[in-house]
Amino acid sequence: MAGVSGCIKYSMFIFNFLFWLCGILILALAIWVRVSKDGQEILSSGDADVNSNVSVNILIAVGAIIMILGFLGCCGAVKESRCMLLLFFIGLLLILLLQVAAGILGATFKSEYDRVLNETLYENVKYLSATDDNAKAFQQALAEFQEEFKCCGLVRGAADWGSNFQQFSKSCECPEMPDDSCTVYDGKYVYKQPCISLLKGLMAKHIIIIIGIAFGLAVVEILGLVFSMVLYCQIGNK
Known part of the structure; x- marks a missing residue:
């Protein structure tokens, strides 16, 4: 019977440890902004307090999900737990599918977004x-x-x-x-x-940057899916 590849095992651990640290940083920053006095001043400095609070709450949820997935991946790799690796795989796959769905919706409603942006600027x-x-x-x-x-x-x-x-x-x-x-x-x-054309160009540039980041994350997530499934299969064949 084939054994578990040490290279894949520890690569999986390092990948998920960094993933877990990113989750902690996002969660800590979001909670600080949400509850601290300085953070509340940052939120209240804009005109859309409700939207700012919603954004912070979304960041808290994202940070918590990343932490949980990183924990499952780390423990699954070190303990060679097929259950944890499977949960990690499912969670990461769901995130990837949500990103793909968001990208499809974004492309579908691009013309609507342009119309709303024009109306907002003229208003x-x-x-x-x-x-x-x-x-x-x-x-x-x-x-x-x-x-x-x-x-x-x-x-x-x-x-x-x-x-x-x-x-x-x-x-x-x-x-x-x-x-x-x-x-x-x-x-x-x-x-x-x-300034309308410059504002629209600046927003379009930011959207391209967001798309680039999302594409990079998708590549990392696919690597995580491949590593976790290879390790899952190797543990099953051990």
């Missing part, structure tokens, strides 16, 4: 000309974005700012020697390009 134009406290955070965020990415306004250009233009014009202003990318608005040289 937010009204905050630029508003004077209430709720709009100030959005105005400040866009002003910083304008200064960094050399654009002005959200959809129609500088006109989006309305009566607030003079207050935020500095973030829109072109250099002392303006070129074709600049225009004159209300007595100031400002950038022609509205």
Whole structure:
């Protein structure tokens, strides 16, 4: 009868030990943000407190699941437990299937996502000309974005700012020697390009990064599935 390969066994242990450590780090960070005073200040600094809390709760769940799977994989490899290895395999397979389903849904509803994004950006134009406290955070965020990415306004250009233009014009202003990318608005040289295309491009770039990370995780998960099943079969044949 064939024995258990020491290389596969300890590779499986190291893989799952790192997996378990990642779960601990994610869980610890999420719990700290959820319960600590500093973490609550971070959450309350944004406009969407409920969404922030939901995100933290999801991170807590993800961290706990990763910890459990890492524990099952480590113990299953060291103790040569077919039951633990099988549970690890099933759990990892379910996560992989969920990732694939999420990817398919993301590709299916891409046009819907683009439509919602456009509607959201056009709807937010009204905050630029508003004077209430709720709009100030959005105005400040866009002003910083304008200064960094050399654009002005959200959809129609500088006109989006309305009566607030003079207050935020500095973030829109072109250099002392303006070129074709600049225009004159209300007595100031400002950038022609509205920020909507840059914002959409930035979001698309982030989505590509997320897809890349998800693909990398899928490769690691497939390796984990292969290692666990090979080890499971070797233990059965021992």
